[in-house]
Amino acid sequence: xxxxxxxxxxxxxxxxxxxxxxxxxxxxxxxxxxxxxxxxxxxxxxxxxxxxxxxxxxxxxxxxxxxxxxxxxxxxxxxxxxxxxxxxxxxxxxxxxxxxxxxxxxxxxxxxxxxxxxxxxxxxxxxxxxxxxxxxxxxxxxxxxxxxxxxxxxxxxxxxxxxxxxxxxxxxxxxxxxxxxxxxxxxxxxxxxxxxxxxxxxxxxxxxxxxxxxxxxxxxxxxxxxxxxxxxxxxxxxxxxxxxxxxxxxxxxxx
Amino acid sequence: xxxxxxxxxxxxxxxxxxxxxxxxxxxxxxxxxxxxxxxxxxxxxxxxxxxxxxxxxxxxxxxxxxxxxxxxxxxxxxxxxxxxxxxxxxxxxxxxxxxxxxxxxxxxxxxxxxxxxxxxxxxxxxxxxxxxxxxxxxxxxxxxxxxxxxxxxxxxxxxxxxxxxxxxxxxxxxxxxxxxxxxxxxxxxxxxxxxxxxxxxxxxxxxxxxxxxxxxxxxxxxxxxxxxxxxxxxxxxxxxxxxxxxxxxxxxxx
Numbered sequence: 001x002x003x004x005x006x007x008x009x010x011x012x013x014x015x016x017x018x019x020x021x022x023x024x025x026x027x028x029x030x031x032x033x034x035x036x037x038x039x040x041x042x043x044x045x046x047x048x049x050x051x052x053x054x055x056x057x058x059x060x061x062x063x064x065x066x067x068x069x070x071x072x073x074x075x076x077x078x079x080x081x082x083x084x085x086x087x088x089x090x091x092x093x094x095x096x097x098x099x100x101x102x103x104x105x106x107x108x109x110x111x112x113x114x115x116x117x118x119x120x121x122x123x124x125x126x127x128x129x130x131x132x133x134x135x136x137x138x139x140x141x142x143x144x145x146x147x148x149x150x151x152x153x154x155x156x157x158x159x160x161x162x163x164x165x166x167x168x169x170x171x172x173x174x175x176x177x178x179x180x181x182x183x184x185x186x187x188x189x190x191x192x193x194x195x196x197x198x199x200x201x202x203x204x205x206x207x208x209x210x211x212x213x214x215x216x217x218x219x220x221x222x223x224x225x226x227x228x229x230x231x232x233x234x235x236x237x238x239x240x241x242x243x244x245x246x247x248x249x250x251x252x253x254x255x
Numbered sequence: 256x257x258x259x260x261x262x263x264x265x266x267x268x269x270x271x272x273x274x275x276x277x278x279x280x281x282x283x284x285x286x287x288x289x290x291x292x293x294x295x296x297x298x299x300x301x302x303x304x305x306x307x308x309x310x311x312x313x314x315x316x317x318x319x320x321x322x323x324x325x326x327x328x329x330x331x332x333x334x335x336x337x338x339x340x341x342x343x344x345x346x347x348x349x350x351x352x353x354x355x356x357x358x359x360x361x362x363x364x365x366x367x368x369x370x371x372x373x374x375x376x377x378x379x380x381x382x383x384x385x386x387x388x389x390x391x392x393x394x395x396x397x398x399x400x401x402x403x404x405x406x407x408x409x410x411x412x413x414x415x416x417x418x419x420x421x422x423x424x425x426x427x428x429x430x431x432x433x434x435x436x437x438x439x440x441x442x443x444x445x446x447x448x449x450x451x452x453x454x455x456x457x458x459x460x461x462x463x464x465x466x467x468x469x470x471x472x473x474x475x476x477x478x479x480x481x482x483x484x485x486x487x488x489x490x491x492x493x494x495x496x497x498x499x500x501x502x503x504x505x506x507x508x509x
Binding site (some may be wrong): 010023073075077081102104107108109110174175176177207208210211214215217218219221222223226227234237239240241242244245248253254255 | 350464
């Protein structure tokens with residue numbers, strides 16, 4: 001086939017949580033530049049299965065860049081070399097024939113490796129469970145125009161809500177800090193009247209859980225935002241700081 | 256009071272304290288620099304030495320200096336502790352890393368440690384000796400107020416608390432510790448000048464990230480002001496260390 005690529009892959013293999021793990025080197029041939037990165041991995045896994053080896057475990061779901069399941073730290077960058085793109089939307093045309101590609105799992109204390117490239121991101125779930133929700137009355141659907149929201153606020157809340165919780169911010173941060181994620185989730189609800197009743201409690205609890213989960217703290221390097229597939233802005237981290245201190249100094253919670 | 260402890264021991268709280276102490280230290284740099292610029296005067300150190308006396312004896316300045324010393328220690332301790340915790344947040348490091356952030360922003364701990372070491376050297380040389388050394392040199396100035404003519408003579412063997420400043424028959428007489436001379440002698444050594452210039456370069460990198468980062472941590476990020484803060488921070492981080500570094504270089508060559 002003309003125009004196809006032959007690549008060398010150095011992939012992190014780790015049997016389970018307790019295994020030490022190591023890199024394994026694989027060759028893949030005749031890769032179409034129009035394949036996605038995950039499809040290239042599918043090809044590699046087919047090869048491994050036909051040879052009787054264990055395929056490489058990796059997370060993926062929608063393969064449309066919206067679910068936040070895929071991870072992979074590719075050549076030193078979460079989700080690979082492109083800006084504003086998840087691994088599933090990264091195509092092999094971003095690489096060259098003969099390239100060596102290093103693929104690692106997200107590395108963080110709070111994201112332990114389960115197997116190969118799959119990490120346990122349930123620490124994010126616990127952060128959300130501690131405050132990333134609104135308590136709504138059940139019953140009939142309310143008229144959407146009942147609560148008026150300024151366009152600018154709605155836009156800002158939406159830009160925060162674009163976060164798919166993939167964890168690339170943690171993976172990119174030299175401190176493995178989750179502040180971009182947490183700030184997006186706090187911001188999204190802080191901008192909207194629906195989020196107002198639980199606003200203070202939310203900021204306090206989510207930051208507390210984030211600390212308990214063992215994420216690092218932010219040093220404002222901006223690596224998170226640069227690597228975020230949804231290009232969440234650092235403004236949200238500043239807003240989280242305001243929300244947190246505003247809550248801490250004015251809430252009724254004395255603990 | 257529980258909530259106060261919870262607030263400031265959280266990651267955000269520690270960052271807030273680091274930012275506040277850091278920005279306070281930025282204001283200190285300005286004051287310190289303004290004082291040091293008097294070393295450029297060719298008045299045999301009259302202005303600088305009387306200023307040094309004022310800064311070490313004025314009750315208000317002495318009170319603020321307690322805040323200053325605790326800020327330096329607090330900023331250093333918090334910074335190092337956070338750097339340690341942040342290191343622990345990634346126990347297994349990546350085999351290949353392609354950074355998308357600025358070098359200084361990733362190395363604030365290393366830069367800060369170098370600045371701390373510099374402060375120790377700097378203070379043990381000038382601050383400690385000025386406060387404690389018995390044989391510290393003195394200088395007597397006689398200023399003719401009508402003509403502005405200054406004549407000086409070195410004094411020694413005076414008690415370390417001595418300070419004289421009076422006017423009689425149109426002549427102002429000042430006897431003060433000669434910190435100016437100490438600086439001059441120190442910066443006659445090339446390696447010392449090089450140490451100071453390098454330390455100021457380190458400070459410049461630390462400030463280039465730290466200044467704007469402090470505002471971000473305080474939550475002050477706004478479309479209208481953030482670009483101005485970043486611009487001002489960059490100018491600040493270049494000009495202040497440059498002016499500090501110019502002093503030893505000037506003294507070495509004059």
